[in-house]
Amino acid sequence: MSSSQASSQRSGRLLGFVGVGTMGRPMARRLIEAGHALIVYDRDQAAVAELEALGARAAASVREVADNAHTVFTSLPTPAIFKQVALGDAGLVDGGAIKILVDLSTVGSRIEKEVADGLLAKGIETVDAPVSGGAAGATKGTLAIMAAGNPAALEAVRGLFDVLGKVFVVGDRPGQGQLLKLLNNMLSSTAFAITSEAFVAGLRGGLDPDVMMSVINAGSGKNGATLDKFPKHVLPRTFDFGFPVGSVCKDIGLAVDECQALGVPMWVGSVARQVWNYAAMQDGSARDMTELVKYVERWSSVDGLAD
Template sequence: MSAVTPVSPASTVVGFVGLGHMGGPMAANLVKAGYRVRGYDLSAASLAAAVAAGVEPAASAAEAAEGADVVITMLPAGRHVLALYRDEGLLAAAQPGTLFVDCSTIDVADARAAHDAAARAGHRALDAPVSGGVTGAEAATLTFMAGGGETEFVRAEPLLSAMGRKAVHCGAAGSGQAAKICNNMILGISMIAVGEAFVLGESLGLSHQALYDVASTASGQCWALTVNCPVPGPVPASPANHDYRPGFAAPLMAKDLGLAANALRAGGVHAELGLRAAELYAEFAEGAGAAEDFSGIIRTIRDRSAQDTETSSDPSAQDTEENGTATA
């Protein structure tokens, strides 16, 4: 395969499919960088918002890909990416040699299948999931984790730089997705740990600010604490100060941890914390956290702690638990 030169705004048309909470701001940042962007989304409202930001509207995903030099997709799941590539004409509509960059977070196997489908259709491909959430998408401070060939990465890097502040070439096809699920497994586990630490501090009479001031400059320092602090006060921009509005929504964390759990099981990796974090976030996302930032899980930790305290201090409840019957 011949060398691929980086794209430039003056000579590049970008097709963008998936203009939701993440894709919309990403496409808008490409427009700001001088790229001509033609976009499509099933949601009329999302498409209208992108058009207001300078994206040219397409009537279909296939139309967005026609004549494009690069096609970027940002979709909910692997099945959507594969259906679009294989069944809905996206690959067939593109001119030969088009670079397809999938920024969705999907299963590693699905990412590799997407690469294979693109190659069979005569195209190039990268999987390039992102970290940074909606705030990062809006501010163009995302981190991209890319999997695929070196030449494809070189070609895509200027686009990724227009939408984020860091892009890492992680390896061959699927490596970007592998890095993403490993990263978010760390994040999910650490947010639970930070939440439990704050609830423990509350029970011991420690103020949120005091714990933050210590841990943020000591060995407990981590992103979940210093950027997305799960309690109001210490980090004014964190979702906790805005009634846990996402941010990074809990259902998205549950999805990513579910992908990590699948990979753990498939790889035979003994990872108790990763699997347990996946269970906790799945439950949280299906209930109280359905519309919350993932840091809101601290409220579940706090509520369950209160329930456990009530149970341990109630002799009748203890007797019920021990004997399986309620006392008179």
């Protein structure tokens, strides 16, 4: 147990958590299981009830969380929702207890900076801390946390990060963690898209998929898709990685926009974004991202493989 955790437990200080969905729920659960007292809010009452059964206190509103917790975590799906939760009417900004916001969402650096400025005007520090590793990493506590913010605020929550995974301090300003997270996700989703095309091409050419992946992973073509997602979720045809196509579209869209704003042309990234957006338009927005392979199979007229 870290000194930060022990201090939190001795003081009985509540931690807040807003947004306990696919990623937020297992992270909140880990904090509870590590001995921390949590007050949680989400529109999904079933998700809240699951944590309440583990000992969390259910809040009726975002404001109730901010009125009771010194440190509040957010894990929210879109930039608009994050901004509303943080700065909207009866949002975190109006809370009577909150002093540090730890944002675990992927919302882009521009919104993160806007929210951080709005909160700082009320004396609330923002720790920009998006995570990578998916729902499995959140459950196991093996997430990569890309943290940026005021060094004193970062130090105050560092022990809490140890419960969730490994923290990398990437900067001293909110927004820098968001940029790195978007670059990471763009690399991951682009690698998956091109691996899907290569995989289907190999099948069309008569190659054995297991042999193909073994050879690629022994050579220079290996990447996160060939090392992890294909062996675990595509080749067994389970398609259960736990991250929807719609979220990929959001993240790669934010990434391309931010990179272009920095003056980078983004030819490859723009094409990858088009591939994912097209898949989402084919009724795929809610589907697991690994199901992109099914669309490539269908577009390539690979018989008997697409469900």
